[in-house]
Amino acid sequence: MNPLQELLATEQPIILDGAMGTMLMKAGLEAGDSPEKWNVTHPEVIQEIHQGYIQAGAQVILTNSFGGNRFRLALHRIDDRAEELNQAAAANARIEAEKATHLVAVAGSMGPTGQLLKPLGTITAEEAQEAFAAQAAALAQGGVDMFWIETMSDLEEVEAAIRGIRSVSDLPISATMSFDTNGHTMMGVSPAQAMETLGELNLFSVGANCGTGPEKLLEALKIMHEVNPSVLLVAKANAGIPQLINDKEVYNGTPQVMSEYATQALKIGTTLIGGCCGNTPDHIRAIAKALRQI
Numbered sequence: 001m002n003p004l005q006e007l008l009a010t011e012q013p014i015i016l017d018g019a020m021g022t023m024l025m026k027a028g029l030e031a032g033d034s035p036e037k038w039n040v041t042h043p044e045v046i047q048e049i050h051q052g053y054i055q056a057g058a059q060v061i062l063t064n065s066f067g068g069n070r071f072r073l074a075l076h077r078i079d080d081r082a083e084e085l086n087q088a089a090a091a092n093a094r095i096e097a098e099k100a101t102h103l104v105a106v107a108g109s110m111g112p113t114g115q116l117l118k119p120l121g122t123i124t125a126e127e128a129q130e131a132f133a134a135q136a137a138a139l140a141q142g143g144v145d146m147f148w149i150e151t152m153s154d155l156e157e158v159e160a161a162i163r164g165i166r167s168v169s170d171l172p173i174s175a176t177m178s179f180d181t182n183g184h185t186m187m188g189v190s191p192a193q194a195m196e197t198l199g200e201l202n203l204f205s206v207g208a209n210c211g212t213g214p215e216k217l218l219e220a221l222k223i224m225h226e227v228n229p230s231v232l233l234v235a236k237a238n239a240g241i242p243q244l245i246n247d248k249e250v251y252n253g254t255p256q257v258m259s260e261y262a263t264q265a266l267k268i269g270t271t272l273i274g275g276c277c278g279n280t281p282d283h284i285r286a287i288a289k290a291l292r293q294i
Contacts, residue, residue: 003105003145004172004204007059008232013266013291016236016274017053017061018284020109022251024049024064034076036068039088046089050096054104056281057288058274061097061104062148065089065139066111069131071123075114083138090142107148107174108139110161117156125160132164140169149175150236151210151276153185155197162201172204174272176234179220180211191220192227199228207234210276213241214253214261218268225269232272235265239278251278255286262287266294 007014024035027045039046050061068086070079078085090108097104113131115123136147147165152158158175165173177185177194184190191208198206208220217237225233240253253261262273273291275283 002172003103004060006103007105008271013270014272015057015059015284015288015291016234016272017050017058018056018275018279018281019239019277020049020062020064020066022278022280023052034073034078035064035066036073036085036089037076037078039064039085039092043088043092046092047096050093051099052281053284054096054100054102056285057292058284059102059104060107060272060274061093062107062109062150063089063093063139063142063144064109065135066109066150067114068139069110069113069135071113071115071128071131072111082134086135086138087142090139090144094143105145106143107146108136108142108144110135110139110147110149110165111151112153112157117154117160125156128157128160129164129167132161133167134164136165137168140171144171146172146174146204149173152177153187153189155187155189155194158198159201162203174205174207174234175203176207176209176236178210179208179216183216183220191223195224195227195231199231203231205232205234205272207236207270207272209234209236210238213238214257214264218261218264221265221270222268229269233265233268233270234272235262235270236274236276237261238276239280239283242278253278253283255283258283259286259290262290263294266291
């Protein structure tokens with residue numbers, strides 16, 4: 001049985017992890033560097049981050065592969081290492097999941113290509129699909145239990161990612177979009193439109209991540225739940241809104257703020273709850289504690 005099914009069988013909310021990028025920056029990753037490269041140059045750091053989230057109560061951890069498609073890796077001139085870096089990302093997470101004292105599923109993180117699709121951009125949906133397929137194949141080889149498409153703004157790109165994944169694997173898929181522009185994604189997709197489309201694609205779960213803080217994300221989730229209450233909902237909000245303090249981004253959402261967000265997310269029908277940018281193990285620990293009390 002896939003560990004996701006085992007987690008669902010408990011009929012309890014499933015705790016997701018927090019931010020990978022936030023923790024990597026604390027560990028010394030410099031702006032503009034490739035987080036994915038750290039899977040092979042600093043595997044012990046990646047594993048320690050996963051371990052921290054697991055000890056905080058996370059039951060699903062996301063691999064350090066958000067920018068692991070060849071288009072994003074090309075920005076760092078390492079697109080020829082996509083297979084190696086994604087396999088390593090999955091392996092690092094798998095090591096910590098296997099060591100955990102509670103059941104932990106490994107989700108292969110897959111972010112956007114960073115390119116606009118034609119006719120607005122320069123790449124075709126087919127080219128995006130091929131890139132996602134290659135990334136998914138490497139993540140599957142590395143040992144993921146599912147795929148986690150996240151921080152998307154274009155429905156066509158989400159669909160390309162789903163087709164790419166399904167061309168190489170039959171593992172479950174989750175998809176979340178970022179509603180960070182007046183209640184819509186950057187490409188103008190509304191929460192209702194997202195659920196109308198994604199809710200019909202036989203995904204494991206659908207929801208929202210990142211964005212402009214817990215409050216706006218919860219508003220999007222309410223709409224998505226009303227459109228299709230039978231779909232498992234995902235909430236992975238940023239820890240508030242970032243502020244520039246001493247030339248560093250600092251998020252204003254405390255662990256207490258995020259525990260209250262998690263409680264509200266559960267009340268509106270969300271099953272998978274965690275955090276995105278700015279969330280640390282302390283935030284996830286507070287979220288897990290609040291949900292367990294309920």
